[in-house]
Amino acid sequence: MRISTSNGLIFCAIFVSLLLTGCAGHDMHAMHKQMLQTPTATTGSIRMFHTPDVTLINQERMPVKLTEVLSDERPVLLQFVYATCTTICPVLSAGFSSLQEKLSEEAVETRFISITIDPEHDNPEILKRYLAKYDAQPGWDFLTGSKKDIDQVMRAFDSYVSNKMSHKPLTFIKVPGESKWLRLNGLMGTQELYNEFRRIHPK
């Protein structure tokens, strides 16, 4: 078979990428090792997100207009989770539970919103049981909706993943009067999340 110059370049590229793939196998294990040793650092950024005009439903089957609930006069914290998630969502939700308790002790009225990324499984009854497990108090809603609407919301918040198992541990915080969100990527302890909250919403 005659190989043209361009084909040759392609073969070279494939060869190099195959080599890299081999290295990736090694890198993957190095990552595992590193994860055993060091906690993943949280990264944060201030971002503008345009909330899509969709109506979701909460754990009580009440319709919730997302633009309204996210422009609440109270500070808003938002997370994307799902009920049968392993690892990330249980820790995110436990963090919400703990922070809600801490802020309620300080009498800070705050709106907690969890949005499912598995809307076809997570119906309102499942959401209600999930919130009860995490001792959610009034002010914390868990929303579901059509897959199309949920995908739209995830895209709007730069959180879209085609496979729910690939999602990131994201928390979004917005304070009254601000249009921008603090976007946090990482699993955090209560105090760390509280500090981030207080950074944009001081006492």
Next chain:
Amino acid sequence: MNLNDLLQRLQLVLLYSLLLVCALTGTAIANAATSPTIGGMLPEEALSAGERMYREGILPSGKPMLAFVQGDIPVKGSMFSCESCHLRSGLGSAEGTRIVFPVNAAKLYIPLRHGADIPITPTRDNLSAAFKPGEIRPAYSDESLAQAIWSGQSPTGEMLDETMPRYMLDEAEMAIMVYYLKHLSATFSPGVTDSEIHLATVITEGVPEAKREAVLKTLTAYLKVKNSQNRPQTKRAKRGPWYRQQRFTSYRHLILSVWELTGPAETWQQQLEDFYAADPVFALIGGLSSGKWEPIHNFCEANRLPNIFPLTEQPVVNDQDWYTLYFSKGPFQEGEAAAKFLRGTGIKSTAEKVVQLYQDNPASKRLAAGFSETWKNLGQPEPINLLINADVPLDKAYLQTLTDRYPGASYLVWLDASNFGFINQLAAAEQTGKLIASVPLLGEQVYRLAESARSKAYFTHPERLSENRKLRETVVKKWLQVHKVPIIDMDIQSKVYFIGWMLSGGLKMLSNEYYQDYFLDSLDMMNDEYFSITNYPRVSFGQGQRYAVKGCYIVQLDQSIPPKLVPKSNWVIQ
């Protein structure tokens, strides 16, 4: 959770932890593991109590386990448990960038290495350090395992990621926990040898021969393809790079047995036990029943034997059982969709009556049960349920009685095709509100619905709409042709094609960890499927989700000639 209680408990646990570290001989835990009692319990009781701790996060006292995660988030076992992240098998999971390491006995008590944990020959001594297999941690002992669960300290002396909770267990509770982990996925499950995986499919008596052939010929063809070694796995295992050996050594020849059940359903359990004793299998694949599936479901549950995607119209519907993964809840799911749809159209007051007509057969009764249960969960009053026995004449007089007695009522009409004339008349009657019937029960009859009835009549349609399934059906047909399988029943054969697809994916995910629980854990972690499934728009998975198909359309006939079924709802109705 009371913070003071937590702190007191934490102090207590730290004290225990300190005592344990001081007593480096490790007598407490080691003795617990070797003495007749474990944490004050007999071995069998300790296993059961440990399983409850691991799966449900509940202590032997009945109280939830307590822990701290991410340093300072207090968590109760009722929020999440060991199983939530390490999965039922203990083999761990991967979620986003988070890798959860295995905690099963076979992995904990050997060193954790990157790359293969099988002997490497040659030893690759001449490679640079980055390419050599290496040790991440030494093997756990009972003492170091307890220490890791208490304080997060790994046997290397380094701290585990803070996402691993630090559990506040007393000494007896820890002994039980460690004892359970020492028995969790300790040895491979039945049905796996060094070279073979034994599987079975269950076919019950009374199944039409054509359907039986459709299942067996397609499944056999799929296994033949899998066994053909079109990617020479055994050769690769010998010659491949060391870091892939673990994956390639997972290759096994698949052997399929057919377990044919005969006689009354009450005798099936014994028959299944006899089959399983004579031919221990790793999993039941597919299966076909003309009636009940419950005896097979219960057998799998009792023996912790996975069964993926049996073809049955009578799946067991509950949210506790674990070992059978169904396509859907069947007719029950259609009833659920009808209730949610009707509720969404604004039917909610007690003044607007809802009447449900059903017959004394499993499909009709399951449709009615699905509707009633969901309708009740939606906060609605019990519908008027009318059982239509053979002695109830579905004639004009009965129609008049119904419309007189329940003027303006909406109807759920779970009647079969032989009663289509009555359904037509009821839908067309002026006093009738909305009417919902079932496409699977009525079949092609639905296209004969009178034009005057089309605006009020809806149907449950639990599959992909026909115009959207042609492309996928073509793919399956081509596959059948290539593999010389006669086209017998496309509905069944496209489902079996999908089962083969999932079997391949599930076995690949297993790598060479042949534990029955991990097979289901692996399927739970699969991506949503859109393209490999002909019969449904989408199937999806998740930890413990046992009905992969989540939706059911509500459709109506449009005014085109010939009329078409058009969706009036999303695939999944909330």
